[in-house]
Amino acid sequence: MRPGEHRFEVGEVVRLRKVHPCGSDRWEITRTGIDFGLRCQGCGRRVMVPRRKFERAVRAVVGRLPPRGVGGPA
């Protein structure tokens, strides 16, 4: 995917070029902005990645998790 091709949103699951040591290459987006928050779908580990680095690492958007919790922007 090219940078700027997709507007990422919290709750989306993406596949990255980088495979986590746990073996999973799927990450849930937990936060967007200058830095992106990601949660590994294999082991649950959370990381923060600069937006530019994240956009270069994404291979594909593979799905979307249902909203959970309360609040958040309408």
Ligand SMILES: [Zn+2]
């Ligand atoms: Zn992991």
